[in-house]
Amino acid sequence: MTRARARTLLWITMLAALPVPFFLVVVGHVPVARLLQLLAATLHFIAVEGPAGALRTVVLLLVVQIVWWAGLQRFAAGLAAAGLDRLLGRRGMGIAAFSFAILMLGAAVAFPIYRTPFRSASLHASLLEVFE
Amino acid sequence: MRRTCIAASALVVVTMLAPAATAFERTERREPCASYNELRSPFFGDLHVHTALSFDANALGVRNLPADAYRFARGEPLGLQPYDGGGEARRRVRLARPLDFAAVTDHAELLGELHLCRSEGTPAFDSLVCQTYRRWPLLTYFFVASRMLSIAGPERYTFCGKEGVGCREAGAGPWQVIRDAAEQAYDRTSACTFTSFVAYEWSGGPGGYMTHRNVIFADERAPRLPVSFLDASDGDKLWTALEKECQGAGCRFLTIPHNTNLSGGLLFESAGNDAFDAEAARRRARYEPLLEILQHKGDSECRAGAADELCSFEKLPFARMEEQPFPFRWQEPGALTFARDILGEGMRIKSRIGVNPYEMGFLAATDTHLGAAGLADEQGYPGHGAGGDVTRHEIPLVPDSLAFNPGGLAVLWAEENSRDALFAAMQRREAYGTSGPRMLVRFFGGWDYAADLCSRPDLVEKGYAGGVPMGASLPAAASGAPIFVVSAMQDAGTAQLPGTPLERVQIVKLWIEGDQAREQVYDVAAAMPSAGADSDGACTPRAGDGAASLCAAWRDPDFDAKEIALYYARVIERPSCRWSHHLCHSRAIDCTDTGSVPAELAYCCDADVPKTIRERAWTSPIFYTPPS
Numbered sequence: 043m044t045r046a047r048a049r050t051l052l053w054i055t056m057l058a059a060l061p062v063p064f065f066l067v068v069v070g071h072v073p074v075a076r077l078l079q080l081l082a083a084t085l086h087f088i089a090v091e092g093p094a095g096a097l098r099t100v101v102l103l104l105v106v107q108i109v110w111w112a113g114l115q116r117f118a119a120g121l122a123a124a125g126l127d128r129l130l131g132r133r134g135m136g137i138a139a140f141s142f143a144i145l146m147l148g149a150a151v152a153f154p155i156y157r158t159p160f161r162s163a164s165l166h167a168s169l170l171e172v173f174e
Numbered sequence: 175m176r177r178t179c180i181a182a183s184a185l186v187v188v189t190m191l192a193p194a195a196t197a198f199e200r201t202e203r204r205e206p207c208a209s210y211n212e213l214r215s216p217f218f219g220d221l222h223v224h225t226a227l228s229f230d231a232n233a234l235g236v237r238n239l240p241a242d243a244y245r246f247a248r249g250e251p252l253g254l255q256p257y258d259g260g261g262e263a264r265r266r267v268r269l270a271r272p273l274d275f276a277a278v279t280d281h282a283e284l285l286g287e288l289h290l291c292r293s294e295g296t297p298a299f300d301s302l303v304c305q306t307y308r309r310w311p312l313l314t315y316f317f318v319a320s321r322m323l324s325i326a327g328p329e330r331y332t333f334c335g336k337e338g339v340g341c342r343e344a345g346a347g348p349w350q351v352i353r354d355a356a357e358q359a360y361d362r363t364s365a366c367t368f369t370s371f372v373a374y375e376w377s378g379g380p381g382g383y384m385t386h387r388n389v390i391f392a393d394e395r396a397p398r399l400p401v402s403f404l405d406a407s408d409g410d411k412l413w414t415a416l417e418k419e420c421q422g423a424g425c426r427f428l429t430i431p432h433n434t435n436l437s438g439g440l441l442f443e444s445a446g447n448d449a450f451d452a453e454a455a456r457r458r459a460r461y462e463p464l465l466e467i468l469q470h471k472g473d474s475e476c477r478a479g480a481a482d483e484l485c486s487f488e489k490l491p492f493a494r495m496e497e498q499p500f501p502f503r504w505q506e507p508g509a510l511t512f513a514r515d516i517l518g519e520g521m522r523i524k525s526r527i528g529v530n531p532y533e534m535g536f537l538a539a540t541d542t543h544l545g546a547a548g549l550a551d552e553q554g555y556p557g558h559g560a561g562g563d564v565t566r567h568e569i570p571l572v573p574d575s576l577a578f579n580p581g582g583l584a585v586l587w588a589e590e591n592s593r594d595a596l597f598a599a600m601q602r603r604e605a606y607g608t609s610g611p612r613m614l615v616r617f618f619g620g621w622d623y624a625a626d627l628c629s630r631p632d633l634v635e636k637g638y639a640g641g642v643p644m645g646a647s648l649p650a651a652a653s654g655a656p657i658f659v660v661s662a663m664q665d666a667g668t669a670q671l672p673g674t675p676l677e678r679v680q681i682v683k684l685w686i687e688g689d690q691a692r693e694q695v696y697d698v699a700a701a702m703p704s705a706g707a708d709s710d711g712a713c714t715p716r717a718g719d720g721a722a723s724l725c726a727a728w729r730d731p732d733f734d735a736k737e738i739a740l741y742y743a744r745v746i747e748r749p750s751c752r753w754s755h756h757l758c759h760s761r762a763i764d765c766t767d768t769g770s771v772p773a774e775l776a777y778c779c780d781a782d783v784p785k786t787i788r789e790r791a792w793t794s795p796i797f798y799t800p801p802s
Contacts, residue, residue: 067316067499080313083306087317090302091331095321100313160310165567 043136045127053119055143059150059169061157062111066103071157073150074111076172077104080160197589198598202393207366207590213634214587214604214643216614217596219275220247220548221373221430221584222388222469222539224559227348228375229284231543233307233315235566236559237263238545240278240352244359247276247547248368254544254556255565265569267556270668271612273548273583274591276359277373278352279388282402283323286344290333298340301333311566323379326407338404345399349374357394366591372396376412376429378403382494383438385409385431388466389416392426392597409441410454413461428600432466432539435474435490439510442532445522455523455531463645464600467513467607467792468538469581470558471495475792476514477507482695484680484746487788488579488609498575517795518684518691521738524799525686535603535645535794536742538582548583550610551671552787555580555753571774576754576783582609585791587616587643603645608791611665611673617644617743618659619796621651627659628725644742645794650801655733658796660698660743661725674747674789675720677701681728684795685739695744699726720748735800742795749786758785 043051061071066080081104088097126135149155150169158167163174197212209215225243226236235255238246246252249272253263290296291304298304307314322328330338352374359370371390378385387409389400397419406412409429416427431441443449450458467475468488476485492504493511510516513536520532540550543559557565557573565573587604588595599605606615616634620641627633637659642648648656660679667673678700684693701721730741751759758778763771765779777783 065499066313068312080310083310084317087302087306091321092329094328095318095324096316097321100316159567160313162309162311162566 043132043139045123045132045135048126048135048139049116049119049123051139051143052122053116055146056115056119057112059146060115061155062115064107066100066160068159070159071155072172073156073169074108074115076156076158077108077111079173080104081108198595200594202592202594204362204592205364207592207595208364209366210590212589213638214589214599215591217274217369217586217588217591218271218548218612219273219277219369219584219586219596220540220542220550221275221277221279221371221390221537222375222432222466222541222581223247223276223278223545223547224280224375224541224543225278225545227280227285227288227351228543229281229288229318230315231545231559232288233311234543234559235311236544240280240355240545241358243278243545243547244276244355244368244370246545246549247273247370248359252544252546254546254559256567256569265556267544267546267549267554269548270551270671273368275369275371275586275596276547277371277388277390278355278545278547279373279375280348280352281377282345282374282400283377283404284318284341285348285400285402286341286346287318287331287334289344289348290341293344298333298344301331303331303333319379323377323403324382326378326380328404330404342399342405345402349398349400353394353396360593361591369591369593369596371593371597374400376401376403376406378407380407380440381438382496383440384433384436384495385440386433386437387412387429387431387441387462389427389429390597390600393593395420395423395425396427397423397425409458409462413457416461426597427461428464428597429462430464430466430537431462432469432541433471433474434465434513434516435472435507435511436493436495437511438493439508442510442516442519444510445519445526450523450527450529450531452527452529455527455529458531459529459533463533463535463603464537464605464794465513465516465534466539467536468579468609469541470578471541472577472579473609474512476512476693482682482693484695484744484788484790487790490577498577514682514684514693515691517740518686518693521684521686521740522689522691525689525738530797533603533797535605536607536792537584537586537605538607538609538792539584540581542581550580550582552580552610552751552753553671553756555756571772572754572757574753576777580610580753582607583612585612585615603794604643605645606791606793609787609789611667611747611789611791613665613676613745613747613791614663615743615745615791615793616659616661617793617796618642619646619648619656619741619798620659621648621654621656623657623659623727625657625727627727628661633659633661633725642796644796647797647799650799651735653735655730656741656798657727657729658698658741658743659725659727660745660793661723662699662743662745662791663723664721664747674750675701675722676724677720677746677748677788679724679726680744680746681741682744683730683732683739683741685734685737687737694732696728698728699724701748738800739798740795741798743793745791745793747789749788752784752787754783755785
């Protein structure tokens, strides 16, 4: 596995499953992908009903937080890939990156590690529940 | 000044006097009340209560309906969210003492939208807005409220149909639920144990400021649909629309503005705007005789930092709710946001056109969004049930933002506990508000009261006979200065929640000098506090600290017969534990071991966070007009 591929794998895993704090009048901890889902829903809302009210502000808050966290995670994934490459070599880096992805996703699916106040069901949710 | 025992006896004795001629118009068909007191009795209630029919409460997982709120007001327990999988509430609350009256005042705005989004089988149910609401209620609430309530004449959502008629008409269903609940809760027997009012809240939010009013109907007659901010975008339009609707329905109404501290001054016109002619001012004074001086979102009596040190009480640090999450955006409330400024402005207008449009009395309320009518106790405060909290899912460690409070109660002096009698008391402003405790406060003004009135058992009879009660206007006098008599008894409390003794009684005078409103606070009765009794945060009252009752007959030493003036009384309790500090005690927070203190409760160990408050009551003013 190349370093670039390892970085991409780590980054996508983080985007999909690593809980990050967010603020949208209330606070919570969800993966960046969830923020992307909320952004898509808000844009859909705007397309159907227009942008009146706080929708533009919501979009702005979401975009800023998505860009911030996605950028930070991209940077962290790059550092991690480089470090693993240096420590473990190409093969070891690939195994470590895959292991991280599987462990991260497995834990996220198995445990309610997210705090998502916008759900109508429970406040704490696992990865699949977050996107229900 | 202290004439405790005799004044207290007078307050009690007068409640036992025999009935006399009715002092209010009887319009209802109902059994006469067995208990009638021509010298009037105090009735405690809450005229600001939301339930699950309010969009914001519903978004937070509130399930209680108007009938539940009335049952709670009458003393029954109430379940609160979160709910378990079987639909059982995980929290329960109950009033230590039932209320005498209440009004459920759900928001008229979005009443129909919410109903449609919850009604399976309607086309609206599957609309994007409704689907989003059911999936992400809190987020959708932010979307919807910011669109519908922040500008005049907003466009309703597409699922509401042409010109929003579908949603407006859909409001008839929940409105009927509100009216039916009020009817069922009203005790029409001769026992007269409880009075309910058909009511709702008109809630505008132009520019993020709250221009909110509760609309209270005198009896069961009310418009077919409530007039909302979406139909009438300011007070004038609201009253005009209600006048029109009530012509057909035969109803009578009054409106009560609240959260003036968050209104940006938009609820009131200044004297310089020439907004009033005498007729407009009279109309306003007729429909808006009372102002809610305290509730969950803070105190609206007077500006913090004023010369009056006791104004620093339950003040919000921001001027608009939307500033709350962003401390760098917090602003000071502007002009006409506090009662003293507003009443002063009313007198300025009166000095120009001869009529005071803001001749208002005071009451207080909870503004609970949990359906928990009258739950204003500091101890065990369960929170408010709206805003950005997450009680839908879990019991919060700290139930509310520290800036907020449990709100207060309204007290009406009336002959009996019936709609006719209580509505008449509201109209004549014989009302006062408390920050929660049930103090008993009488306030009379006249020209010829005896100086020893406080020590006489017929204080109340003489008070009425020789002058006017709170809320009224002093009759003209030939000479001299008016005398005001204020008599206060501490809240008797209950075994679990004992009352707190009184510390002092003050009279606040506002007057017009030149073209400027002036104010002065006079201490007229005080119980000397024991040394070191202040604010130790122990939450345990000390024996002998304060007085069970205070009374004073006070003549205004600075009276000028040529100046428009008003006077109201403020009764202050000794310091007692604030809700936030009760929580610290109940959790046995040990500040010597900071590692054991949960982050949410770190405030318990912060010396800058007040541990105690001085609960209080504010009477409606007595107004003085110079002879023309």
